[in-house]
Amino acid sequence: MNSKDERVLNKFKQYLQIQTVHPNPNYEEAIKFLENYSKEFLLNFESFELVKDNPIGHIFIEGTEPNIPSILLNSHIDVVPADTNNWKFDPFSAKEEDNKIYARGTQDMKCVGIQHLESIGRLVESGFKFKRSIHITFVPGEEVGGHVGMEMLVKSGIIKKWNIGVAFDEGLANPSEKFTVFYGEKAPWWILFTAEGNVGHGSQFIENTAIQKIYSVMTKLTEFRNKQLEILKKDPNKTISDVHTLNITQIKAATPSEKSINVIPSKATLACDIRITPKKSMEEIQKLIDEICESCNVQYQFLQHTPINNLTDLESQWFKTFESSCKELGIEIEPQIFPAATDSRYLRQLGIPAIGFSPMNNTPILLHGNNEFLDRDIFLKGVHYFMKIFSDISKI
Numbered sequence: 503m504n505s506k507d508e509r510v511l512n513k514f515k516q517y518l519q520i521q522t523v524h525p526n527p528n529y530e531e532a533i534k535f536l537e538n539y540s541k542e543f544l545l546n547f548e549s550f551e552l553v554k555d556n557p558i559g560h561i562f563i564e565g566t567e568p569n570i571p572s573i574l575l576n577s578h579i580d581v582v583p584a585d586t587n588n589w590k591f592d593p594f595s596a597k598e599e600d601n602k603i604y605a606r607g608t609q610d611m612k613c614v615g616i617q618h619l620e621s622i623g624r625l626v627e628s629g630f631k632f633k634r635s636i637h638i639t640f641v642p643g644e645e646v647g648g649h650v651g652m653e654m655l656v657k658s659g660i661i662k663k664w665n666i667g668v669a670f671d672e673g674l675a676n677p678s679e680k681f682t683v684f685y686g687e688k689a690p691w692w693i694l695f696t697a698e699g700n701v702g703h704g705s706q707f708i709e710n711t712a713i714q715k716i717y718s719v720m721t722k723l724t725e726f727r728n729k730q731l732e733i734l735k736k737d738p739n740k741t742i743s744d745v746h747t748l749n750i751t752q753i754k755a756a757t758p759s760e761k762s763i764n765v766i767p768s769k770a771t772l773a774c775d776i777r778i779t780p781k782k783s784m785e786e787i788q789k790l791i792d793e794i795c796e797s798c799n800v801q802y803q804f805l806q807h808t809p810i811n812n813l814t815d816l817e818s819q820w821f822k823t824f825e826s827s828c829k830e831l832g833i834e835i836e837p838q839i840f841p842a843a844t845d846s847r848y849l850r851q852l853g854i855p856a857i858g859f860s861p862m863n864n865t866p867i868l869l870h871g872n873n874e875f876l877d878r879d880i881f882l883k884g885v886h887y888f889m890k891i892f893s894d895i896s897k898i
């Protein structure tokens with residue numbers, strides 16, 4: 503193992519040890535760490551807040567042609583909680599066993615954050631001159647919707663100002679020899695249905711109660727869910743990304759005193775998580791929601807809404823260049839649609855082609871799971887892959 507690889511492995515472990523975990527992520531320490539790390543490569547690092555206590559880290563490298571579209575390398579700093587009791591090591595110790603590094607964030611997505619910085623740092627160190635400017639961002643809050651991070655970068659006009667031609671963001675591990683790359687994702691719609699109804703004594707046949715209305719909503723949503731599942735099951739060529747998914751994730755109703763089982767409550771709510779495939783129109787889903795509200799006499803509000811869901815063009819010069827870099831590296835890629843949501847959706851909404859790529863093959867998908875790990879050699883290879891991918895794409 504050479505000293506550069508030893509060094510980047512240590513950086514990876516240090517980053518993993520910083521507890522940027524929800525609900526109280528330590529962003530301050532992470533930003534300090536990233537700033538010091540950038541300085542080692544003499545890279546220009548700044549941090550700024552668009553939402554209080556949610557700093558965004560930003561490295562900027564001016565290209566030799568600063569007016570042509572730039573390249574954005576984005577990763578999120580935050581990680582989801584880990585249930586320590588179900589892990590074989592402390593999820594923030596970054597302990598290594600059999601070449602595998604165990605920690606929350608090894609796959610999702612501190613690996614990629616370090617790989618972005620290290621690969622660009624090594625290229626700069628070697629004297630490589632980027633034709634296109636490079637922006638590397640480290641954003642907060644992706645795991646809780648991206649509203650304090652990437653969504654704000656888009657809404658504030660900063661992303662527009664940076665004139666981005668192509669963006670790289672997270673992908674998923676692939677248990678096979680191949681590498682998965684994402685050119686789109688499903689649109690998350692999180693909906694809260696609220697019903698109000700008649701109240702009264704639990705011994706009576708009270709009509710139009712809030713709970714009865716929510717029950718009807720539930721029935722209709724479940725019917726839709728079953729139909730989607732049927733479409734998926736009927737055709738072995740279809741994957742989960744070809745259909746919409748729907749899950750009811752919360753049901754709430756009670757009188758203020760939960761002991762009063764004999765009192766019919768006036769209000770009930772139901773939350774559901776819908777993921778709309780970009781292969782079908784969103785109109786069908788909006789119609790379903792409107793029809794449910796009308797026929798069940800309930801109200802709805804969006805808790806998460808993605809009104810536009812663009813795909814990255816696989817025929818674009820950006821994707822073609824990425825593809826040919828991978829070919830030259832001898833790695834096989836599988837373009838797919840991400841079944842959940844990433845910060846890429848905010849970029850694609852602006853029409854920016856985003857490529858979701860976390861270079862992890864021969865690795866089980868363990869994001870958000872127990873004993874999340876990444877093999878050290880796969881991590882190190884990723885740095886080299888990114889060096890080639892970023893140097894090639896910056897030349898076009």
Ligand SMILES: CSCC[C@H](NC(C)=O)C(=O)O
Pocket residue numbers: 644645646647648690806842843844
């Ligand atoms: C909609 S914001 C939440 C983002 C989260 N992303 C992942 C990868 O788990 C999700 O899809 O639920």
Ligand SMILES: [Zn+2]
Pocket residue numbers: 578610611644672
């Ligand atoms: Zn992630």
Ligand SMILES: [Zn+2]
Pocket residue numbers: 582610645869870
């Ligand atoms: Zn995640």
